[in-house]
Amino acid sequence: MLVNPVKRAYLALESWFNLSFGTEWNPLYHLGTLSFFLFWVILVSGIYLFIPFQGSLSGAYQSVEYMTHEQWYVAGVMRSLHRYASDAVVVTVLLHMFKEFASGRYRGFRWFSWVTGVPTLWLIITLGITGYWLVWDELAQYVAIGSARLMDAMPLLSGAMTRNFVAGQMTDRFFILIEFLHLLGQPLILFFLLWIHVKRLSGVSINPPRGLAGGTFIALLALSLAKPAVSHGPADLASMPFTLNIDWFYLNVYPLLDYWTEGQTWVLTTSVTFLLMIMPWLPPAKSSPIAVVDLDNCNGCGLCFNDCPFDAITVQARTDGARFEHEVVVDPGLCGACGICAGSCPASNPFRSSKSTLKTGIDMPQLSVDELRTRTTQAVMEMSGATKILIFGCEHGLDTGLFDDAGTRSIRLICSGMLPPTLVEFALKKGADGVLVSGCRHNDCYFRFGNQWTRLRFSGERNPILRARADRARIRVQGAAETDKGDIQRSLEKFREELGRLNQADKSADAEKDEKVADENYH
Ligand code: HEM
Numbered sequence: 001m002l003v004n005p006v007k008r009a010y011l012a013l014e015s016w017f018n019l020s021f022g023t024e025w026n027p028l029y030h031l032g033t034l035s036f037f038l039f040w041v042i043l044v045s046g047i048y049l050f051i052p053f054q055g056s057l058s059g060a061y062q063s064v065e066y067m068t069h070e071q072w073y074v075a076g077v078m079r080s081l082h083r084y085a086s087d088a089v090v091v092t093v094l095l096h097m098f099k100e101f102a103s104g105r106y107r108g109f110r111w112f113s114w115v116t117g118v119p120t121l122w123l124i125i126t127l128g129i130t131g132y133w134l135v136w137d138e139l140a141q142y143v144a145i146g147s148a149r150l151m152d153a154m155p156l157l158s159g160a161m162t163r164n165f166v167a168g169q170m171t172d173r174f175f176i177l178i179e180f181l182h183l184l185g186q187p188l189i190l191f192f193l194l195w196i197h198v199k200r201l202s203g204v205s206i207n208p209p210r211g212l213a214g215g216t217f218i219a220l221l222a223l224s225l226a227k228p229a230v231s232h233g234p235a236d237l238a239s240m241p242f243t244l245n246i247d248w249f250y251l252n253v254y255p256l257l258d259y260w261t262e263g264q265t266w267v268l269t270t271s272v273t274f275l276l277m278i279m280p281w282l283p284p285a286k287s288s289p290i291a292v293v294d295l296d297n298c299n300g301c302g303l304c305f306n307d308c309p310f311d312a313i314t315v316q317a318r319t320d321g322a323r324f325e326h327e328v329v330v331d332p333g334l335c336g337a338c339g340i341c342a343g344s345c346p347a348s349n350p351f352r353s354s355k356s357t358l359k360t361g362i363d364m365p366q367l368s369v370d371e372l373r374t375r376t377t378q379a380v381m382e383m384s385g386a387t388k389i390l391i392f393g394c395e396h397g398l399d400t401g402l403f404d405d406a407g408t409r410s411i412r413l414i415c416s417g418m419l420p421p422t423l424v425e426f427a428l429k430k431g432a433d434g435v436l437v438s439g440c441r442h443n444d445c446y447f448r449f450g451n452q453w454t455r456l457r458f459s460g461e462r463n464p465i466l467r468a469r470a471d472r473a474r475i476r477v478q479g480a481a482e483t484d485k486g487d488i489q490r491s492l493e494k495f496r497e498e499l500g501r502l503n504q505a506d507k508s509a510d511a512e513k514d515e516k517v518a519d520e521n522y523h
Contacts, residue, residue, distance in 0.1 A: 010102035011483045014441070025212045029443040031096035032198075033208040037216065038092060041085040043187070045078040053134075055179045057172050060136040061234045068230055080224030086128055088220065090249040093121055101279070105446065108285035109310065109336050116197040118276045123190045128250030130182035136175070138232035138241035139251075144170060145237075146254040153262030170237070200334060202311040203449065288414075289365040290335035293328055295319075297347045298361035300326030303463055304341035307417070309448035310334050313341060313362075328362065338447035339364040339418030343454075346464050348420035350376070367414055369423075376423060379409035380430040387499040389492065390432040392419050394439045396446035398480040398488055408492070415439070416477075417450030421457045421466035424475060434474045434499045438488060441479040451479050473502055 017026045027034055052075055054063040067075035097117060100106045106114040129147065133140045151161040198204040207213070232244065246255065256265050291304075291312075305313045305328055312334035315326050330341075341362045342348055348360040350373040358370040379390055385407035393400025393410050400410040413419055416439025424435045437458075439451035455477055456462035466475075476495055480488045 004102075006102045007104075008483060010099060011481050014444070014481075015483070021212075023442045025209055025215070026443070027092070027208075027212060027216075028095065028099065030208040030212055031092050031099060033205055034212065034216065035089055035092045035096060036194075036206040037208050037213050038085045038089040041081055041217065041220065042089070045082040045085070046183070048078045049075065049082060050183065055134075055176060057136060057170060057175045060134060060175070061231065064135050064137075064231055068228065072228065076228050077221070077224050080227075080229040081220055082131075083229040084220050084223050086131065087247065087249045088216075089124060090128075093124060097121070103444075103446065107280045108287060109334065111280035112200050113197060114280050115277055116193060118273060120190060120193045120197060122273065123186060123193060125250055127182065127186045127190065128247070130178050130186065132247065132251065133178050134182060135231050136235045138235060139244055139246075141235035141237060142241060142244055142254065143251060144235075146257050149257060149262050150253075150265065153266060200311060201448070202309055288337035290332050290337050291330045291339070291341050291362050292365055293330060293362050294359055295322065295327055297359050298324075298327055298345075299347075300324045300328060301346060302326065302328065303344040303346065304328055304362050307340050307344040307449065307453055309338065309340065309450075310336045312336065330362070336447060337364065337366075337414065338450065339367065339414040340447060340450055340453060342369055343415075343418040343420050343457075344464060345369075345420070349422045350420070350426040351422060364414060364418065367418075369420060372411065372413075372419075372423060373426065375411050376427050377430055379411055380427060380432050383407055383409055383432070387433045387496050387503060388431065389434045389436060389496060389499070390427045391436045391438060392416065392424075394446070394450065397438055397440045398482055398484050400436075400438050400488070402485060403488070403492060407496070415445070415447045415450035417445070417447065417453045419454065421464055421470075424458075425467060425470040428471065428474055432474075433503060434476070434495055436476045436478065436488075436492065436495060439477075439479050441481045441484070444479070444481075451477075474499065 014026065014028050017028050021027065023029070049067065052063055052067055052071070054060055064079070067079055069076070100110075100114065100117075129143055132143050133147075148161040151157050198206075208216075232241065246252075253265060253269060256268070260268075300315060300318065302315045305315050312331045314329050314331070316329055318324055318327050320327070342360060342364055345361040345363075348358075348363075348369040350358060350369070352358060358368075358373050360369045363369055376390065380388065383390075383406065387407055389408045391400045391403060391408065391410040393412055394416045395412050395414055397416075401412070404410055416437055419437060424437070427435050437454060439454060440446050442451065445451045453462060457464060458466045458475065458477060460466065460468075476491065478488065478491055
């Protein structure tokens, strides 16, 4: 299978990070939550800085100098933490965005998360710009003049911003407005936008693993102590600063103004924004059939509601007069067509009806549980050889069809979470010696929770559980991305050897049993 080069590059980066951080603490698996953590660092350090900060043109610079040099051990460190966490958040958000793009998680039903993400990015940048402004040093002056040029070039605002620079000085009134924006206005809008951004998802975690959060904090603290954030010389609108250390994370647009007109700079930034906004429809994603509820087989237990990663299922009062209290309803606008609900439905039990069509409470028209059962029976029958391994592979992970041979067959699932645990038991009962379930990489499910729910169901921690009678030694769960063929190949070989030994042991045990029965009959 051809893997798109952007995704391949991203997966390579992810693998490299896995080697350094392990899969649990790999920051690339926690970019959204890491961004939230950085916001907390920015918020707490910002609140501390607000206390000694003097919010006037005459006092701002001196108060920041006091914090940086006189009280370097607390306020200075807080200033540096504030600065470096702000820089880091730009990196994590850009990586988060790149990751969603590289793995194709921005189109179709995900357009909402993508489109609401774009303004958060710009808001973070403008939050940084107003932050630099507050120091009122030469860099702040550069930012103030650049921003005034840009704002005044807008048709409705022409001249409005420059009016705040009276007689070569910025007015206090305007400085207080910037302060209000930075301390209250922009953060409130940002948190509101972030709330909207994750609103359509269920079970959103906003905290990264503790180890990752702790490590990030220690790294920021070490950087703050090794290279404290400092100011430039005080602002003086009567002169132009010669040398400036630009923060390229936030102020990258301003140097453009040395070469381009304000209009050209606006055209660039608005075009980039527009392009980002319409990306989910370039080209529009083909829509997949969504989950369908069959009330005749739904008892309203709500397991699908608990497992849906996109909040697409609601539990409501029964409408068909059946003896159950509840039923579930799928919202077509929110359904990601992942099939996780079908995997969680207790009625998706292949042992239920052996001859007729297997009907379940909630199912995927494109790949029904009945079809999965048929394919399972067929695949087991087709296999030959000493050890037969059936692989259930996720469409968004490694193409497990690559391993098909006489003793191995693969069945593709929309998501590993759509696999009812009883189907694994069924495959073993039908004659498979072992079953391998291969979803996306650990911590990186295309449908957010598919591989996590599979693990929990198999370990008996989440309903519907894999029953105790299923022989765990004959079941493996291992995530793999498109580029992880070698890993799965090696695991399969090892699994086959282990299954061979188990088969041998079972045969010996059976032979012993037969001998015992024969002996008993003889006597
Ligand atoms: C401050 C900035 C941001 C934060 C803190 C943030 C945080 C998050 C979080 C926590 C999630 C849920 C992840 C999960 O539980 O699976 C998420 C999802 C998402 N974010 Fe962001 N995000 C930010 C900016 C952006 C930007 C700029 C974009 C792209 C333009 C973006 C695109 C997405 C997409 C497409 C999803 C949906 C992923 C899915 O459905 O699996 N985000 N974000």
